[in-house]
Amino acid sequence: MSSTPPPTTTSAPVAEAGEPSGTAAVLAGLRVILHVAFAAMLAVGLARALAGVRAAGAGQTPGPFTTVVLVGLSVALAAVYLAGTVVERRRWRRGADVGRGAAAVWLAVVLGLWGLLVAHHPDVAWVAFPLFFVVLHVAGHVAGRHRRLGRVAGTLLVLAMAGVVGLSMAAAGEGVPPAAVIGPLVGAVVALVLSGAYRALLEESERQRAVAEALRATRADLAASQRSAGALAERERLARDIHDTLTQGLASIVLVSRAAQDALRDGDAALAGERLETVRATAAESLADSRAFVRELRSGATGAGLVESLEAAVRAFAAQQAAAGTPVAADVDVVGEAVPVPEAVETALVRAVRASLANVGQHASAERARVSLAFLPGEITVDVADDGRGVDPAGVDGYRAGGPRTDAPRTDGSTGVGLAGVRERMELLGGEAAVESAPGEGTVVALRVPLPRTPSGPAREDDRGPSVEDA
Secondary structure (H helix, E strand, O other): OOOOOOOOOOOHHHHHHOOHHHHHHHHHHHHHHHHHHHHHHHHHHHHHHOOEEEEOOOOOOOOOOHHHHHHHHHHHHHHHHHHHHHHHHHHOOOOOOOOOOHHHHHHHHHHHHHHHHHHHHHHHHHHHHHHHHHHHHHHHHHHOOOHHHHHHHHHHHHHHHHHHHHHHHHHOOOOOHHHHHHHHHHHHHHHHHHHHHHHHHHHHHHHHHHHHHHHHHHHHHHHHHHHHHHHHHHHHHHHHHHHHHHHHHHHHHHHHHHHHHHHHHOOOHHHHHHHHHHHHHHHHHHHHHHHHHHOOOOOOOOOOOHHHHHHHHHHHHHHHHHHOOOOOOEEEEEEOOOOOOOOHHHHHHHHHHHHHHHHHHHHHOOOOOEEEEEEEEOOOEEEEEOOOOOOOHHHOOOOOOOOOOOOOOOOOOOOOOOHHHHHHHHHOOOOOOEEEEOOOOOOOEEEEEOOOOOOOOOOOOOOOOOOOOHH
């Protein structure tokens, strides 16, 4: 006999599938008790009947025919009860339902066999007590949505069964003893109360299952959203890194190679050789950057310190512009005492300065550029200034992190992607970037990044802020 599912088909097993909750454990325990009680009382009642023990205490051994009938009906009742639980259990595992009609027929057969047993011997009447719960449970299932009708029908059947028990006890003795009335009524009331408690637990179990399923669905949606956000952030990071390194390097290679072609046409082999050397150096640097991307290593900063890295970037910019035939005098101005800078801050500032200088070389038509680095208490500022033609600040402000972004050319010939990437890098580190410019008055790209403060100073060499590569 199955000890897990209820005696008839209901929605309870489906509600508890995959839900190892305390409520489900209580429900399973109650069903085990119900099945064990039915089997025990049927066995005891049959044993008493075969022994001929009457309620009044007089012994009367049944004849051979009565014995065969009692054993046959008991076996039939146990078989039908067991078949119902086994069939229900198997269909539950497949996610199927026995159906209301089958449950009603099963209950009618069980009650009919029990009634025949009671008619042959009153000691079997005590099987009614576990059957009270079965009747109430099946009546509720058969009624379906009409729960009130199911409760009324179940109550009437239980009272009728209690009356049968009382009558069988009265028929076994002389008169109607108080136990024949009080015992069945008390059993019926207890069954009604416990059945209500079981139904409340069942509804709570279903609510818990629904909440658990909703939570699992929410977690799955959240995980999918996080994966999508992570992929988007990675694409944005790669776009910034590629634009500020490989794209700028390739653009310089194109410009300098054209200048080398012009020198060859003019017959100046020495100048062409110098420009081709610049192409080679720029290509080597771009190749190193690409390898660093593949290895997921830090690129841009050389590890020699922020000042040295910025000076190297400015020298490379000046050399590329000179080789391209559009020389720009560039230098670095340092204010304050240099302090160790976290790797993420150094990488972001160096790449932001590269992108700003690339804009100077491609769009500003400038003659001079200066990178001013200032170590201030708790922060670092970097200004990239040029004396070029300037830009419209209103047009520049449209390219903010999270704002509109496009590769369509603007009125000054640029795309704005580089400036947007600069702002995004600074904001990822808790800093900011601003562009000050006016037509004909040059441009200043102002960067500010806070430094983590420590008891020993503004920053430690081993401080690690949020990595730009992880953004």
